[in-house]
Amino acid sequence: MSDLLTTVRASCREALVTVKDVSHRAPGSPTTQALLVGALVGFLAYKATQKRYRLPPGPFALPLLGNVLSMADAKEAFYVKLRRWAKEKYGPVITVYLGPILCVFLNDADVATEALVKKGEDFAGRPFLHSMDVFTEGSKSIAFADYSPAWKLQRKIAMQALRHYMSGKYLEKVVHQVMDMVSDKMAAEPGAFDPHLYNSSLMFHIIAIICFGEVKAYDDPELNGIREIFDKFSSEIGNGFFEDVFPPLRYWPTKKYTRFMGYLQGFLDYLYKNIDQHRASFSPDNIQDLTDSILLAQSEAAREESAEVMAMLTDQHVGQTISDMFQAGVDTSRRTLDCVLLYIAGHPDIQKRAQEEIDSVTGSRMPGTGDRHKLPFTQAVLYETLRLGVVVPTALPHKTLCDTTVGGYDIPKDTMVFVNQWAILHDPKTWDQPEEFRPERFLDDQGNLKKIDCWTPFSAGRRACLGETVAKPELLLILACLLKRFTISLPEGAVYDPEYNVAAGLTIHAPKPYKVVVHKR
Structure with a gap:
C-alpha cells in the first residue's frame, strides 16, 4: 500500500x-x-x-x-x-x-x-518502515512482513481462502449483485460525471461482502466512511513521511503523520469490529465468507503446525491478513478501473470491438466468470490497461537477505531494492510505441491471448502480488459487465488526455481527473 x-x-x-x-x-x-x-x-x-x-x-x-x-x-x-x-x-x-x-x-x-x-x-x-510497521501492527501483514516460515504459512492460509471466496460462481454472484446497484446509480447521472466515486463504491461493496458478508446499501455511512479513510490514506501516503527517512523524528511527529495514525485507527476499529463479530459466531460447519475461512484455516493450522510457528500467527496476524485482502481488493482495483474507463472512452473503436465480442459470447445474459477464456480481446484491453496504467509503478520495496549481486554490481545485505515496473512496462525494446493504448499487442495471429514475459504489473518471484490470480478474473468480469450495460464516452468537446497525474504521488500512477457520459445499451 x-x-x-x-x-x-x-x-x-x-x-x-x-x-x-x-x-x-x-x-x-x-x-x-x-x-x-x-x-x-x-x-x-x-x-x-x-x-x-x-x-x-x-x-x-x-x-x-x-x-x-x-x-x-x-x-x-x-x-x-x-x-x-x-x-x-x-x-x-x-x-x-x-x-x-x-x-x-x-x-x-x-x-x-x-x-x-x-x-x-x-x-x-x-525493509523496516516505521509508518508501515505501525500500520501493520508490528509488520504482521503478508505484504510487509519479512521473509520467514511464519510468513509462508500466513500466505498459504490467505491463498486457500482467496481461491474459495474470490473465484468461480461466488465471485460472479457478488459482482452481479453489486453491479446492479452501482450501475443503476451511474445510469441515473443526468450528464458527465467523474467515475472514480462509482469505481470506488463498486470495489468497496464487493470486498465488504467477500470479507465480512456485509450487504450494504449504496450510501451506507460506515462503508462510505471507510472509503473516505482510504482516500485520505492515498493522499497522505502518496506524499510520504519524513519519519520514515529519519526514524528518530517519530518521537516528534509531524501533523501529517499524526493525521495518518488517526485514519489508521479508524480503519482498524472497523476491521476488528467485524473480526470480533465473526469470532463470536464462528462455527467450522458454517463458513460464510473470507473471514470465516481464514479463522477456520487458523484453527486447522493450530492442530498441524509447530507451537513455535503458531506463536507467530497471533490474532493480529489474522487481522492483518484480512486487512491485506481488504486493501488488495480495493485500492489498486478501483484505480485500474479509473484507467480503463478513460482508455475505452478515448478509443471508441476499441470499446465497440470489445462489446461485439462480449455480445457474441453472452447473448442476452450478463457475462460470467466462465466466459473468461472466450473473451480474448476484452482480456487484452484489461492487460493493456494494467501495462499502460500500472497503478503502483515501483511496487513494494524488497530487502536483500544477504550480500548479493545484480547487473554485475554488489548489493549489500539489508539494502532496500525497488523494481521500476513503470519503466519495464514502457520499455520500447519490448513494447512497440509503448505510450499508445494498443490491446492487440497481447493477441497472436489467431486472435488468442498470448503471454509476454515482461508483462509484470503484479511483480514476480517470491513476493509477487498475492491477489494476482483473483484480480485478473474479477476486473475482467467487472469490465465485461460495464461494457454489456453501457457505452462510455467522453463529454462533447472534451479532449482525450491519457497523461498521468504527477500530483497523485511519487508511487501512484493515476490519470488526471476526467469525466465520462454513459448511455444504456
Whole structure:
C-alpha cells in the first residue's frame, strides 16, 4: 500500500521546513540532536559502504538528505526520471539515497528477472518502515512482513481462502449483485460525471461482502466512511513521511503523520469490529465468507503446525491478513478501473470491438466468470490497461537477505531494492510505441491471448502480488459487465488526455481527473 519512495515529493519540502526550523532551535534540543546524529550516521555509513562494495552508479548524494532534493520535481514523476537516468547516464541499476538510506532501483526486465526470479530468495525480504510497521501492527501483514516460515504459512492460509471466496460462481454472484446497484446509480447521472466515486463504491461493496458478508446499501455511512479513510490514506501516503527517512523524528511527529495514525485507527476499529463479530459466531460447519475461512484455516493450522510457528500467527496476524485482502481488493482495483474507463472512452473503436465480442459470447445474459477464456480481446484491453496504467509503478520495496549481486554490481545485505515496473512496462525494446493504448499487442495471429514475459504489473518471484490470480478474473468480469450495460464516452468537446497525474504521488500512477457520459445499451 505504500513504500519509502512515497516520501520524496512532500517530504523534501517538509525536510527543508524541518531543517530550517531546527536551525532556529537551541543546539542541544532533542530534535537537533536527532538530525545531527542521523546526518553523521548516514554519512559514515555512506562512506563505509562505498569503500567496501562496488555499488551501482547513481547521482551524488548529499549528507543527511541524500538524493531527496533531486527527486522532488513537480513536472516529472520519479519513476519516469529513473528511466531517463537509466537510459542517458547510469544504466539499468541505479543507487539512490533516501536520506541516509541506501536504495537500489532496477529499471529493466533483465535485471528485475535476475533479482526476483533467478536470485529470488536473496531479494525476498521487506525493509523496516516505521509508518508501515505501525500500520501493520508490528509488520504482521503478508505484504510487509519479512521473509520467514511464519510468513509462508500466513500466505498459504490467505491463498486457500482467496481461491474459495474470490473465484468461480461466488465471485460472479457478488459482482452481479453489486453491479446492479452501482450501475443503476451511474445510469441515473443526468450528464458527465467523474467515475472514480462509482469505481470506488463498486470495489468497496464487493470486498465488504467477500470479507465480512456485509450487504450494504449504496450510501451506507460506515462503508462510505471507510472509503473516505482510504482516500485520505492515498493522499497522505502518496506524499510520504519524513519519519520514515529519519526514524528518530517519530518521537516528534509531524501533523501529517499524526493525521495518518488517526485514519489508521479508524480503519482498524472497523476491521476488528467485524473480526470480533465473526469470532463470536464462528462455527467450522458454517463458513460464510473470507473471514470465516481464514479463522477456520487458523484453527486447522493450530492442530498441524509447530507451537513455535503458531506463536507467530497471533490474532493480529489474522487481522492483518484480512486487512491485506481488504486493501488488495480495493485500492489498486478501483484505480485500474479509473484507467480503463478513460482508455475505452478515448478509443471508441476499441470499446465497440470489445462489446461485439462480449455480445457474441453472452447473448442476452450478463457475462460470467466462465466466459473468461472466450473473451480474448476484452482480456487484452484489461492487460493493456494494467501495462499502460500500472497503478503502483515501483511496487513494494524488497530487502536483500544477504550480500548479493545484480547487473554485475554488489548489493549489500539489508539494502532496500525497488523494481521500476513503470519503466519495464514502457520499455520500447519490448513494447512497440509503448505510450499508445494498443490491446492487440497481447493477441497472436489467431486472435488468442498470448503471454509476454515482461508483462509484470503484479511483480514476480517470491513476493509477487498475492491477489494476482483473483484480480485478473474479477476486473475482467467487472469490465465485461460495464461494457454489456453501457457505452462510455467522453463529454462533447472534451479532449482525450491519457497523461498521468504527477500530483497523485511519487508511487501512484493515476490519470488526471476526467469525466465520462454513459448511455444504456
